[in-house]
Amino acid sequence: MKVAGIDCGTNSIRLLIADIEPGRPLRDLERTMQIVRLGQGVDRTGRFAEDALERTFASAEYYAELCRQHEVEDIRFVATSATRDAENRDVFITGIEQRLGVTPQVISGQREAQLSFAGATSVIDATDPVAVVDLGGGSTEIVVGTAAEGVTGSYSMNIGCVRMQERHFTADPPTPEQIESARRDIRAALDQALERVDISRATNVVGLAGTVTTLTARALGLSTYDPAAIDGARLTLDQVYEACDWLMTAGRDERAAEGYMHPGRIDVIAAGALVWSEVVRRCAEEMPGLTSVTASEHDILDGIALWAAGLIA
Numbered sequence: 001m002k003v004a005g006i007d008c009g010t011n012s013i014r015l016l017i018a019d020i021e022p023g024r025p026l027r028d029l030e031r032t033m034q035i036v037r038l039g040q041g042v043d044r045t046g047r048f049a050e051d052a053l054e055r056t057f058a059s060a061e062y063y064a065e066l067c068r069q070h071e072v073e074d075i076r077f078v079a080t081s082a083t084r085d086a087e088n089r090d091v092f093i094t095g096i097e098q099r100l101g102v103t104p105q106v107i108s109g110q111r112e113a114q115l116s117f118a119g120a121t122s123v124i125d126a127t128d129p130v131a132v133v134d135l136g137g138g139s140t141e142i143v144v145g146t147a148a149e150g151v152t153g154s155y156s157m158n159i160g161c162v163r164m165q166e167r168h169f170t171a172d173p174p175t176p177e178q179i180e181s182a183r184r185d186i187r188a189a190l191d192q193a194l195e196r197v198d199i200s201r202a203t204n205v206v207g208l209a210g211t212v213t214t215l216t217a218r219a220l221g222l223s224t225y226d227p228a229a230i231d232g233a234r235l236t237l238d239q240v241y242e243a244c245d246w247l248m249t250a251g252r253d254e255r256a257a258e259g260y261m262h263p264g265r266i267d268v269i270a271a272g273a274l275v276w277s278e279v280v281r282r283c284a285e286e287m288p289g290l291t292s293v294t295a296s297e298h299d300i301l302d303g304i305a306l307w308a309a310g311l312i313a
Helices: 050-069 081-085 089-100 109-121 161-168 176-196 210-220 237-249 252-256 269-286 300-308
Strands: 002-008 012-019 027-035 074-079 130-135 140-146 150-157 204-208 234-236 292-296
Touching (some): 027 050, 074 081, 074 089, 074 300, 109 130, 109 140, 109 150, 109 300, 130 269, 140 176, 140 269, 161 176, 161 269, 176 269, 204 269, 210 269, 210 292, 234 237, 237 292
Antiparallel strands (some): 002 012, 012 027, 130 140, 140 150, 234 292
C-alpha cells in the first residue's frame, strides 16, 4: 500500500511517500522538505501572510504531482502550530483542498505529540520509558511513553525556532539581553510542561525535527547534511551545549557557510539552538543519570504515514 503523509508546520512543509506492508517498517519512496515559512508573522498578527500562503500552495502543487507519479492510495495532510493560531486558516484549508484533493487536518498539540512519538518509536527500542521532544517552528512537544504503554504524558509548548526568533531576536547574532529574554520565555513554558509530564521516569531523550538534526550535524562535524549519519546519533550533553552555543553566537555569514545548513534555517537556528539547549538542560536536571541525547530523522511525518495506512489510530 502506498500512502503519503504531509506535515505542514510553521517553518517547513514535508512529504513522505511510503510503501507499507503489515509487520514491516515503512519503506521510503520519497522523503522531501521545502522551507515555506507558513507561520511568518503569525505570532504577531494572528494571520497568514499572502506570500507565505503562495509559497505553501506552490509546494502543495509539487507534492500533488509526486503523489500522482507514485500512484498514492491515501494522503493524510496535517497542519500544526501556525494553522492552529491563524484566524484566516480557512483560506489555507481551501487552497490545499484545491491542490491536493484532501482536507488538511488541523491537529491539537496533544495529537501532534502522539504522532511524533509514534513516528520516532517506530524505529527505536522503546521498551523503557523514553522522552521524545519535537522542536518545531511554532511549538515544541514533550511526550513520554513506552512501546507497550504508548503515550503516558504529553504537553505542547508555544515555543519554537520561528516564534522565538520573531518574538525576541532582532539583532544578528542576538544580544545577551535578547537571549536572556527568550530564555525566560522558554523556561516558563518548560515549568508548565513539566507540571503535566513526568519525564523523570524516562531513560533517554530523543530529539526530532530540523533544529535538532541541524545541531547534531554541527556537533558531528559534518561538512554536508547527511541523514544517515544524523539518524540515531547520540551526543553527550557537552556536545549539545557546545553546538548550541556556537550557533547562538555565530553571525549570519558564519552560519550560512556551514555546509549542513539549509538556507531556510539560517535566520532561525539561533533561536532553535536556545530552545534545544534549555530543553536538554532541564531534562538533565529531571532525569538522573542522563549523559546523552539521541537525534532521530523519524518523527511526526512517519507517524502521519502510519496513520494514513491505518496502522495507528
